[in-house]
Amino acid sequence: MEQEKQKAALNLSLVMGDNALILGHRLSEWCGHGPILEQDIALSNIALDLIGQARLWLSHAGKLQGGKSEDDLAYHRDVFDFHNFQMVETPNGHWGKTLLRQFLYDAWHHAMLQKLVLAQDEDIAGIARKSLKEVNYHLRWSSEWVIRLGDGTEESAAKMQDAYADVWPYVGELLQKDFWLKELDQWIPGFTADEILAQWWKTVREVFSQANLPAEPMDWLYRKGHLGHHTEHLGFILAEMQFLPRAYPDATW
Amino acid sequence: METTALEHRFNQKIEREEKIEPKDWMPEDYRKNNIRQISQHAHSEIVGMLPEANWITRAPSLRRKVALLAKVQDEAGHGLYLYSAAETLGTDREEMIDDLHSGKAKYSSIFNYPTTTWADIGAIGWLVDGAAITNQVALCRTSYGPYARAMVKICKEESFHQRQGYEIMCAMAFGTPEQKAMAQDALNRWWWPSLMMFGPTDGDSVHSQKSMDWKIKRYSNDELRQEFVDKTVAQAEYLGLTIPDPDLTYNDETGHYSFGEIDWKEFYQVISGNGPCNKERIEARRKAHEDGAWVREAANAFAQKRANQQVA
Numbered sequence: 001m002e003q004e005k006q007k008a009a010l011n012l013s014l015v016m017g018d019n020a021l022i023l024g025h026r027l028s029e030w031c032g033h034g035p036i037l038e039q040d041i042a043l044s045n046i047a048l049d050l051i052g053q054a055r056l057w058l059s060h061a062g063k064l065q066g067g068k069s070e071d072d073l074a075y076h077r078d079v080f081d082f083h084n085f086q087m088v089e090t091p092n093g094h095w096g097k098t099l100l101r102q103f104l105y106d107a108w109h110h111a112m113l114q115k116l117v118l119a120q121d122e123d124i125a126g127i128a129r130k131s132l133k134e135v136n137y138h139l140r141w142s143s144e145w146v147i148r149l150g151d152g153t154e155e156s157a158a159k160m161q162d163a164y165a166d167v168w169p170y171v172g173e174l175l176q177k178d179f180w181l182k183e184l185d186q187w188i189p190g191f192t193a194d195e196i197l198a199q200w201w202k203t204v205r206e207v208f209s210q211a212n213l214p215a216e217p218m219d220w221l222y223r224k225g226h227l228g229h230h231t232e233h234l235g236f237i238l239a240e241m242q243f244l245p246r247a248y249p250d251a252t253w
Numbered sequence: 254m255e256t257t258a259l260e261h262r263f264n265q266k267i268e269r270e271e272k273i274e275p276k277d278w279m280p281e282d283y284r285k286n287n288i289r290q291i292s293q294h295a296h297s298e299i300v301g302m303l304p305e306a307n308w309i310t311r312a313p314s315l316r317r318k319v320a321l322l323a324k325v326q327d328e329a330g331h332g333l334y335l336y337s338a339a340e341t342l343g344t345d346r347e348e349m350i351d352d353l354h355s356g357k358a359k360y361s362s363i364f365n366y367p368t369t370t371w372a373d374i375g376a377i378g379w380l381v382d383g384a385a386i387t388n389q390v391a392l393c394r395t396s397y398g399p400y401a402r403a404m405v406k407i408c409k410e411e412s413f414h415q416r417q418g419y420e421i422m423c424a425m426a427f428g429t430p431e432q433k434a435m436a437q438d439a440l441n442r443w444w445w446p447s448l449m450m451f452g453p454t455d456g457d458s459v460h461s462q463k464s465m466d467w468k469i470k471r472y473s474n475d476e477l478r479q480e481f482v483d484k485t486v487a488q489a490e491y492l493g494l495t496i497p498d499p500d501l502t503y504n505d506e507t508g509h510y511s512f513g514e515i516d517w518k519e520f521y522q523v524i525s526g527n528g529p530c531n532k533e534r535i536e537a538r539r540k541a542h543e544d545g546a547w548v549r550e551a552a553n554a555f556a557q558k559r560a561n562q563q564v565a
């Protein structure tokens with residue numbers, strides 16, 4: 001039982017940490033290239049929050065793996081060991097796509113954290129509490145932008161439709177409850193996958209109705225990013241991210 | 254009041270070290286001079302984000318990544334304060350940005366050099382932010398109020414950047430032989446361009462004298478350059494790195510370092526658009542602006558719609 005719990009905690013920390021790290025990486029690619037200076041700053045802020053959260057989750061995962069560091073995990077794993085959703089590794093595309101992807105992730109992230117703060121495991125609850133404060137803001141910001149762009153000009157509405165066509169096929173993975181969400185409800189009191197998913201749909205429907213986007217389930221492909229099966233994009237992210245520690249294995253920076 | 258009386262009053266204020274504020278009368282040249290300098294400074298912050306942002310996705314540890322991202326974000330913030338300060342003089346951000354993109358407005362020549370290794374991130378923090386602080390501490394006492402106040406805020410962050418950069422240099426200079434070589438290479442490439450950041454020598458500086466009279470500038474280019482060299486040499490020695498100047502010697506009589514001749518030909522090439530990365534930098538800024546046009550339009554249209562709804 002204790003072992004099972006540990007395994008679930010590790011798995012959870014990797015899923016949360018890798019999502020935060022890879023999405024943070026994608027957002028950081030915008031730094032210096034945003035459409036408006038104020039929004040460049042806002043998006044960098046979210047990237048900073050996410051990478052900060054990734055450090056907490058990965059440090060915790062490292063501890064559970066017998067004393068590895070956040071950097072061991074970030075810089076010395078290959079694609080098949082990463083547990084993030086495929087959605088967060090997809091390329092940024094235009095600002096509208098980045099923001100739509102962000103919103104869909106934020107809605108999930110927020111619903112998840114609201115439950116994780118209740119975990120009996122104090123490490124997990126603590127990371128969740130700290131993250132939730134930040135993600136409250138992320139969700140508000142990305143919701144506003146999705147609405148603004150969906151209901152802005154004809155051009156922006158068309159771009160959001162394109163973004164939707166790109167991103168929506170990936171959200172299925174956030175909503176799969178057969179694997180890891182089910183494990184969690186066994187040891188986090190009050191954690192039910194159904195509630196998290198209901199919360200996600202509620203948030204998405206509210207925002208999409210104002211953004212003129214359809215919030216309809218589709219026949220989603222079963223994606224397995226969380227199991228280490230990724231798109232071709234992740235390898236390039238890692239090649240870039242991990243270059244220095246791998247090229248100079250003896251160095252500390 | 255006649256212009257001469259106004260001008261007299263203005264000069265007295267400058268004399269008494271009182272700040273000039275946006276609503277105060279000021280000579281047209283003073284206004285122009287400030288707009289030029291403040292907007293150029295703002296552009297430098299924004300263009301300066303690019304060479305450093307180049308390494309965010311490749312930072313060698315998560316701690317360094319967060320610090321670098323936060324640093325580049327600070328620079329964006331500096332750009333914002335400065336654009337706002339310039340706007341108090343009756344220009345607007347859109348206009349200033351257009352001037353940057355058309356090449357009419359300048360920015361610091363240093364940002365036209367490439368960041369090719371991670372050590373460049375250390376060298377920029379140490380040398381480029383270090384040179385910027387030397388300039389900016391002096392500007393905290395500049396005569397135009399909004400500019401002086403923006404500088405006070407900015408200086409605090411810049412000294413943090415400088416320490417952070419130096420810390421990266423320390424980690425490398427005291428690291429493996431490859432890391433030390435990388436650090437030395439970065440110093441070799443960034444040293445002279447950092448000295449060029451202070452601008453032409455006093456004799457050749459077009460804008461200097463008037464700026465000094467109006468106390469926009471408080472110290473000459475050469476004075477500031479000397480101050481920077483004096484404080485940086487010991488820092489390089491501590492790292493065990495060699496400053497790439499065979500003529501660098503300490504002068505016992507003056508208490509200053511004397512240093513070799515700057516390659517002014519290179520300096521003028523870089524400021525006239527022919528530096529190693531001028532095209533890429535402006536192109537990147539222009540692309541961000543153009544690609545973002547639909548976003549800005551949508552945000553305006555949306556705000557307008559909501560405002561109409563409220564009226565109705």
Ligand SMILES: [Fe+2]
Nearest residue numbers: 298327328331
């Ligand atoms: Fe700055």
Ligand SMILES: [Fe+2]
Nearest residue numbers: 328382411414
């Ligand atoms: Fe700085």
